[in-house]
Amino acid sequence: MSTPQATMKSIWFFVGLMLLIVGSLVCLAGIIDFVSPPERKTVLAGTHPAIWWSVLMIVSGGLFLFTHRNKRHDV
Amino acid sequence: MPTISLGLIDWLIVATYFGVVLGLGYYLKRFTRNEEDFFLAGRKNSSWVAGLAFLSANLGALELLGMTGNTFKYGMYVAHFYWVGAIPAMLFLGVYMMPFYYSSKIKSIPGYLKLRFDEKTRVLNGISFAVMTLLVSGINLYAMALVLHTFLGWDWNISMWASAITVAAYVTMSGLMSAIFTEIIQFFLIWFGLFLVSILGIIEIGSPAEIMNRIPATFATLWSTSGDPSLNGMMITWVGIVLGLGFVLSFGYWTTDFLVVQRAFSAKDLRSARNTPILASFFKMALPFIVIFAGLIALALSRDPNSGFKLVQEGGVTNYDSALPLLIVRYYPTGLIGLGVTALLAGFMAGQAGNISAFNTVWTYDIYKSVLNRNASDAHLLWMGRAATIVGIIISIGTAYWAKSFPSIMDYMQAIFSWVNAPLFATMLLGMFIWWITPNGAFWGLIGGMGTSIVLFFAVKYQWIENHIITLSSPASDMAANFWRAWWAWLVCFVLTILISLVTKRKPKEQLVGLVKGLTPEVHDGSIAFYKKPEFAAILSLVILVILNVLFW
Numbered sequence: 022m023s024t025p026q027a028t029m030k031s032i033w034f035f036v037g038l039m040l041l042i043v044g045s046l047v048c049l050a051g052i053i054d055f056v057s058p059p060e061r062k063t064v065l066a067g068t069h070p071a072i073w074w075s076v077l078m079i080v081s082g083g084l085f086l087f088t089h090r091n092k093r094h095d096v
Numbered sequence: 097m098p099t100i101s102l103g104l105i106d107w108l109i110v111a112t113y114f115g116v117v118l119g120l121g122y123y124l125k126r127f128t129r130n131e132e133d134f135f136l137a138g139r140k141n142s143s144w145v146a147g148l149a150f151l152s153a154n155l156g157a158l159e160l161l162g163m164t165g166n167t168f169k170y171g172m173y174v175a176h177f178y179w180v181g182a183i184p185a186m187l188f189l190g191v192y193m194m195p196f197y198y199s200s201k202i203k204s205i206p207g208y209l210k211l212r213f214d215e216k217t218r219v220l221n222g223i224s225f226a227v228m229t230l231l232v233s234g235i236n237l238y239a240m241a242l243v244l245h246t247f248l249g250w251d252w253n254i255s256m257w258a259s260a261i262t263v264a265a266y267v268t269m270s271g272l273m274s275a276i277f278t279e280i281i282q283f284f285l286i287w288f289g290l291f292l293v294s295i296l297g298i299i300e301i302g303s304p305a306e307i308m309n310r311i312p313a314t315f316a317t318l319w320s321t322s323g324d325p326s327l328n329g330m331m332i333t334w335v336g337i338v339l340g341l342g343f344v345l346s347f348g349y350w351t352t353d354f355l356v357v358q359r360a361f362s363a364k365d366l367r368s369a370r371n372t373p374i375l376a377s378f379f380k381m382a383l384p385f386i387v388i389f390a391g392l393i394a395l396a397l398s399r400d401p402n403s404g405f406k407l408v409q410e411g412g413v414t415n416y417d418s419a420l421p422l423l424i425v426r427y428y429p430t431g432l433i434g435l436g437v438t439a440l441l442a443g444f445m446a447g448q449a450g451n452i453s454a455f456n457t458v459w460t461y462d463i464y465k466s467v468l469n470r471n472a473s474d475a476h477l478l479w480m481g482r483a484a485t486i487v488g489i490i491i492s493i494g495t496a497y498w499a500k501s502f503p504s505i506m507d508y509m510q511a512i513f514s515w516v517n518a519p520l521f522a523t524m525l526l527g528m529f530i531w532w533i534t535p536n537g538a539f540w541g542l543i544g545g546m547g548t549s550i551v552l553f554f555a556v557k558y559q560w561i562e563n564h565i566i567t568l569s570s571p572a573s574d575m576a577a578n579f580w581r582a583w584w585a586w587l588v589c590f591v592l593t594i595l596i597s598l599v600t601k602r603k604p605k606e607q608l609v610g611l612v613k614g615l616t617p618e619v620h621d622g623s624i625a626f627y628k629k630p631e632f633a634a635i636l637s638l639v640i641l642v643i644l645n646v647l648f649w
Contacts, residue, residue, distance in 0.1 A: 043435060049431070054431075
């Protein structure tokens with residue numbers, strides 16, 4: 022059971038967490054593909070979309086996480 | 097097409113999503129202490145939270161796949177679903193209707209019908225909404241399993257049961273709150289998971305202007321070819337777009353469908369509730385940059401023999417829904433594939449959760465408490481909401497198996513919406529703005545409108561009459577017939593309600609205070625700066641809508 026003091030974390034904290042975890046996994050995949058190119062070549066593979074797109078996800082996720090780490094839900 | 101194969105990291109991303117939504121359901125359970133927490137998420141959401149959930153409840157994966165495919169089939173006209181076919185209705189809800197909904201402290205749309213009219217109108221709408229919600233939920237479940245099987249090669253039964261059990265688990269634990277949380281996560285997953293398709297498509301082809309150059313001219317405009325149905329891909333006139341889609345279907349869905357409006361009811365105060373659909377309208381206007389662009393990119397690529405891009409053909413029939421998955425395979429390497437698939441999965445599951453959370457509320461308040469157990473305690477209603485969630489999921493699974501053995505059920509999807517929502521909008525409009533509309537007028541008008549929609553649907557389907565008799569123009573696509581059927585259902589309900597109200601007993605004016613414009617004191621936000629008022633944001637949204645329509649005229 023919860024205590025009366027328990028406050029619900031902001032949804033934006035969980036959004037940040039999700040973006041950070043998933044962005045990190047996509048980034049890892051991008052780095053692996055960069056070091057050891059896969060057999061299946063996608064169109065525009067040379068632009069390494071997994072790397073730059075995942076960096077955007079990680080930065081966005083980090084910002085959400087940092088700015089809402091101590092905020093309660095209704096904000 | 098060869099199925100999309102996932103690597104280890106792709107699977108980890110999918111597993112992360114399942115872990116996060118289940119973990120959220122468990123975390124939020126401790127904050128779900130009473131029926132208001134379960135059915136209305138405690139009424140403590142900001143307009144941002146409620147607004148994104150409002151939009152996301154409508155943003156299912158079927159919509160993403162279907163609208164991308166429709167753009168391939170009909171061209172830019174599909175953007176009408178996101179602009180004229182959504183924004184005016186969302187703004188009308190926020191500016192004019194929300195004060196009546198929110199201030200009357202109702203828990204559902206049928207609840208408003210009870211206060212404004214009577215119990216029988218509430219029960220009629222409650223039952224038709226519950227049936228519609230479960231049918232749509234089951235058909236969505238079936239469609240999800242079909243998509244996952246076709247494009248990923250996943251087992252039909254496992255993907256259906258795994259997603260249904262996950263949704264049942266987190267909605268049973270914490271009701272609307274967990275549905276709203278997962279809808280917002282879905283919103284971000286969809287943008288991060290699918291917007292990249294459009295970006296990479298533009299990079300490959302060169303520019304948005306080059307995409308437009310490569311598609312037929314009739315597919316690249318929004319209004320300029322709407323004077324003659326033979327000149328545009330959708331084979332419809334501007335009258336059909338404005339009356340059928342822009343007015344009846346759009347207003348019917350966005351202002352009366354409890355699935356979306358329930359999110360606004362969860363807002364912490366009236367101003368937040370009014371801002372909910374208005375904020376959502378800005379994001380709704382941006383969605384064509386995912387779906388319409390992707391559809392146009394697919395169309396442009398398919399017209400270039402050197403691109404190697406071709407939609408899936410099944411038995412000589414083009415599968416338009418394959419456009420988005422094929423673009424994902426074309427552009428996404430490992431990792432991004434997992435993200436794209438998770439975005440689609442999130443869309444399916446959040447849509448399922450949205451339907452189930454709306455169903456459990458309407459069942460509990462508008463059918464169970466209203467008809468079966470009027471003296472139920474709050475604790476009992478909370479229990480009933482959880483039980484209704486599980487039963488609703490089981491019925492959805494049953495509907496999905498039924499749909500599997502009867503695939504043409506998909507044809508009925510659009511009919512279901514115009515059956516319930518289009519006439520209900522006439523009832524709501526008259527009820528909110530004209531005090532002398534009577535309970536019997538509303539009830540029989542609703543019956544007449546719903547009946548018209550059903551009869552017209554079967555009349556066209558079984559070719560008792562031709563499409564053009566409904567659409568008043570020729571040629572006419574099935575989409576055009578859908579728009580016009582909604583219009584006729586609305587009109588019959590509107591006229592019948594007025595005529596019957598003229599000869600039946602009215603409710604006393606004092607019983608309608610707070611429910612009808614003109615009998616309700618206006619609330620003025622005098623102390624708030626003008627730029628913080630919902631009306632200001634609504635005007636801004638309207639201006640952007642006009643600019644977009646002129647830009648793509």
